[in-house]
Amino acid sequence: MSYRSTVARQPESLADTLTAAQAELSGLDLKPLASGVAVVTGVGASYAAAVVVAAELQRRGRRAFAVRSGEMMAGYDLADTVFALSHRGRSVETVEALRKLPEAKSLAITNNPESPLANAATYHLQLDNGSDATPSSTGYTATLLAAGVAVDAIHSSGGADWSTLPALTAEVQRRAAEKMPRLAELFRDRRAIDCVGAGAAIGTADGASLLLREAARLPASGYETRHYLHGPMESMDATTGVVLFGDGREIALAQNLDEIGCPALLITSNTEIRDTGKLTVVNVPASDDLILRGITDIFTAQLLAAELSDAAGLTDVKFRYKQSDTKILDEAA
Template sequence: MSYRSTIARQPDALADTHAAVSAELARTDLSSLDGPVIGVTGIGASFAAAVVVAAELQARDRRAFALRSVDMAAGHDLCDALIGLSHRGRSVETVAALEKLPSAGSLAITNDPESPLAKAAKLHVRLANGSDATPSSTGYTATLLAAGMVVQRLVGAPDDAFAMVPALARQVLSAAAAKMDRLARLFPKRRAIDCVGAVAALGTADGASLLIREASRIPASAYDTRHYLHGPMESMDATTGVVLFGAGREIELAQHLERIGCPVLLVTTADGVDDGELLTVIRVPQCENLIAQAIIDIFSAQLLAAQLSDAAGLTDTKFRYRMSDTKVPEGA
């Protein structure tokens, strides 16, 4: 299945995952995860998702942190409970992270209950996102949705913040698609693209930078908003681009970058911010839940990555680099 087609089918993938996770959580006791320190781990796009999930836990007054799987795999006792994210459940480092913490509460979120990660965890929640492509679209957003539902259950949230996400996904994908022809004129042939956001949106920025690298082979990096102001933005100019997620300092930053001749995409919940000559604004609905917001925010980056991939003549091109030691082999 093509990258664009998997992006388009996310409303259905999210609805299916919401139904599947609701049924699983109705019969799952998550109390073993409610430890003093909760770690969330993954690698690649799953680490970007871990940053988002940890931010929502922190917003709900839990001591939670996104932890690098390689640090966990070293056997350091860094948390009392660990949530491991991996779409297929075969990432070597994430499996090792859970195996190195046998006494901690642990939960794996994957699309395969027989995967190595599912077997390494004490608890498992299954995704129902169906097919995915490279770069990942349904796998990433379904992982966030499932993790968000777990967090809601863990903190005792009274309302389901994710029931409306499939409908919002359809709405946002349509609105973002209307801006892609404009972005196609402004963003191709960039020598680099930075992606910027704060708190949970730093995870979204990380996910976006990975999409751009994978789909178009344009060097892309992720930065925290405030950190970006302390030097990293100095190299940006008319030959680069910046993608910003947020409704605070990100607005002024976007306008400043436009003034120095740098094309900018701002994904924001703020009203009253208009397109400029080089500034493109995609307004998205505001969600109180940071994980739900991250799902909504990433759609614009997915479509931009697809646009840049087409412009580079790389539509649905497979990855060039396939390492032999990043996934647990089938049957192992």
């Protein structure tokens, strides 16, 4: 299935995952995961999702942190609870992270209950996102959704009405699609693109930068907003671009970039900001629940990655670099 088609079918994939996750959670008691220090872990796009989930746990008053799975392979006693994210459940580093912390209670979120990660975890929650492509679209958003309903099951509702997400997804995708012709023109032939956000949106920025690297092979990096102001933005000019997620300091930053002629895309719930010059604005609904906001924020970046991939003649091109040591191919591996 093509990247664009999997991006487009996310209203359906999220509806299917919500139904499956809620049905499975009705038979699980996750309260043993409710106490102690929590780590949310993954690699690649799953780590970007982990940052979003950890931020929501922190909002709920939990001592929680995102840690890359590779950093956990040494086996240090970092956490009492581990939320392990991996779409197919075969990432070597994430499986090893759980194996090296056998005393920690853990929840794995994958699309395969027989995967190595599912077998290594105390509990497992299955995705039902259907097919995915590279870069990941349905896998990323379904992972966030499943994590969101799991966090609700552990800590009670955080204010998200997950039943509205499929319709919300279609609406945000529509708004983003309306801006794509303008963005395709402004972001064409960039020598680099930075992605910027604060709190949970640090993960979204990281995920967006990965999409741009994988789909369009553009140098792209993710930054925390306040850190970005302390030097990293100095290299950005009319030949680069910046994607910003947020409703705070990101607004003034986007306007500043526009003033110096640097194309900027601002994804925000602030409806008073308008397109001007080289600044393009896509509005998303405000949400106290940071996981729900993380899902709606990423849709525009997914579509932008598709636009820039097409412009570079890289539509649905496979990855160039094949790794032989990042996935467990079978249980004997």
